[in-house]
Amino acid sequence: MxxxxxxxxxxxxxxxxxxxxxxxxxxxxxxxxxxxxxxxxxxxxxxxxxxxxxxxxxxxxxxxxxxxxxxxxxxxxxxxxxxxxxxxxxxxxxxxxxxxxxxxxxxxxxxxxxxxxxxxxxxxxxxxxxxxxxxxxxxxxxxxxxxxxxxxxxxxxxxxxxxxxYIARLRLILAGAILFVILLGAGGSTLLTNYFSRQFTRAQGLAATVAEGDYHLRIPEEGPTELRDLSSYLNQLAGKLQEQVRVRRTLLANVAHELARPLAGLQLGIESLRKGAIQDADLADDLLVNMGQTIHRLEGLVDDITLAAQPENRPIELHPSALALEPFLQGIATRFWSLADSRGIRLEVQIEAGLPSAYADERRLNQIMGNLVDNAIKFTPRGGVIRLHAERADENGIRIKVHDSGSGFSREEIERLFEPFYQGDVGRRIKQGMGLGLAIARQLAQAHGGTLELRNHPDGGALAVLTLPIATA
Missing domain, CATH: 3.30.450.20 (PAS domain)
Structure with a gap:
């Protein structure tokens, strides 16, 4: 070169x-x-x-x-x-x-x-x-x-x-003065260039280190404004790359963890059917229902991963239509009944009388509610209750609430729960989920023109509030 x-x-x-x-x-x-x-x-x-x-x-x-x-x-x-x-x-x-x-x-x-x-x-x-x-x-x-x-x-x-x-003598004297000033300026220039080049050398070292895949190095943010800004941008770049590596590793670890259990359940169900469980109609039916629910969860997992991998500036494709919420929420409860029952958790659905239809993409709304209910089941203790409640928010919107009887959130957790891969103290202790569900749910809610908020319920437990637009005639 x-x-x-x-x-x-x-x-x-x-x-x-x-x-x-x-x-x-x-x-x-x-x-x-x-x-x-x-x-x-x-x-x-x-x-x-x-x-x-x-x-x-x-x-x-x-x-x-x-x-x-x-x-x-x-x-x-x-x-x-x-x-x-x-x-x-x-x-x-x-x-x-x-x-x-x-x-x-x-x-x-x-x-x-x-x-x-x-x-x-x-x-x-x-x-x-x-x-x-x-x-x-x-x-x-x-x-x-x-x-x-x-x-x-x-x-x-x-x-x-x-x-x-006389002028020639003056010019000769001036030439000597110029030479002296140049030498003096050269000395000052050397000091300045050494000062500037030292920071540039640090920046070069950071860039080379990042290019080699090491994102832990940081450089002092000092010197003139331009050099401070350059150092700050390089430090931010290294930090973001380091965070991306962490997120990628977390994603791979979480995906492997999330896939392991349902795949093991599917393998166990298939082995049971092969060994004669298919002869028992009731047992075979239970196994097939559980396997179907497992496959449904895997589909939701794939949807979450696909949406998380989508570029931020790319709009989410929706196909909204008028959607009656009572049968929809009953279907959500039925879908998660077996999982909730296995953990001793009761699911309740409450629909306000005369509630109009929501204007939503059923598949994406299923993904939102699936994440919210699944998250509530994870953090609700045995013997607890999860309530799904739909009501009119105002003349233009519908409000869907998911209230569990778990321990709720700390103030620090509420500020970070929508960050991708953040699971909170409870999530880290139980080691369940990828930490993508809430972030994706909010992203989908906003794509519908609605909102998703998390807070602690006055009576205890966590409360998720989803708003959606009302379908117009």
Missing amino acids: KRSLSIRAYLFISHAILLATSLGAIGFIWSRNEYHVLTQELQKLLIQRVELLSNVVGHEIGEHGSVVFEWEEFPQIQIDGNIRAVYVDNSGVLHELVHDTVNPREADLFLQLSSEYYLKDNSFSTIVDMQQESTSLYAASPVFDASQQRIGMVCLLMPIEYLDA
Whole structure:
């Protein structure tokens, strides 16, 4: 399998790229801005000097007819060795204001620029321009005589190559700072990635353990919200898988237990018939009745298992019709009479007079009532009574009650009795049933549009209350 970078490496690389890109962009923008600010400051300085110089030159020409003078007499102008200063008269003749400072190339540039500005605007004021691919600043200002007639122009040229060197040094310093910050960020990134990857490694270990079929491992739910949620979901997944395994094992054990007794009874009945019991009509009839009831219980068991295995999002298929409850409940009592009688339990059926028919699927209602009555028989002591009572609940519903004289439920049991495979303290002690009956009964009741509730009867014992819709004409 092709190996890829670990999440730690991805986080480290992404942090380094982010830091380098961000700081590089900031440094570039800052250096460009610094260059622009310095250039503007130099432009302001050059404007001040060229305007002062144009006034001085105009005064000197008016007084002495010459433009060569001693700079020491005008300290406010401060023309240093880096600045080239010339005077260009109206005839286009160039006069150096500082001897031997302007080379021929610069002289040609002065004449070219001065002629361009003369042609461009005959009444120009101070002008600043960038020349020679931004390596020099050029400034020009007109010179006037005493009668305010323009007699020429003063031009200054300031090389700014040193600014490039200055910016280059700044960028070098900035590059060092970026490298330092990247190293610092790398250290912090390493700490963060170690922290994050540790939790991811735990999650990976849990996932691998679950994939191998071990669902007992849990991981700490810590770290940022996303990691806590991931850990929580993985723990929940492992817990649900563990519960499913437990349920599956419980189901298999309960099915084996539930099948063992009726199959043993069927085998015993068949052996008895083979050994001559069939010659005794009464005995044979009793055996066949018991075998029929056993087969009926097995059918109910198969129905319960089939319904329990059905996906939760799949609707239960029903075929409801008008169902008279008196003969139906009498049939339920007859079906369980032999089992109840063998345990010394009396079954009673009470039907409210004038009770309308229920709108129900007879087969599924038989399954509901079979589970309720069978459950009542399991938990009713010898000599007890189980009463089946049907009455009208309201104008739209019918209520069927199953009341036994057993020990009833504890508060904790009532909250869990509808959980699949939960049997309660009594159920675990007697070891009967799969723990599916009540859960399936409620599921079927809800599919009918009714309800199923369990509670303790005020006179003692357990009470199951089933509501069903009334059949309409």
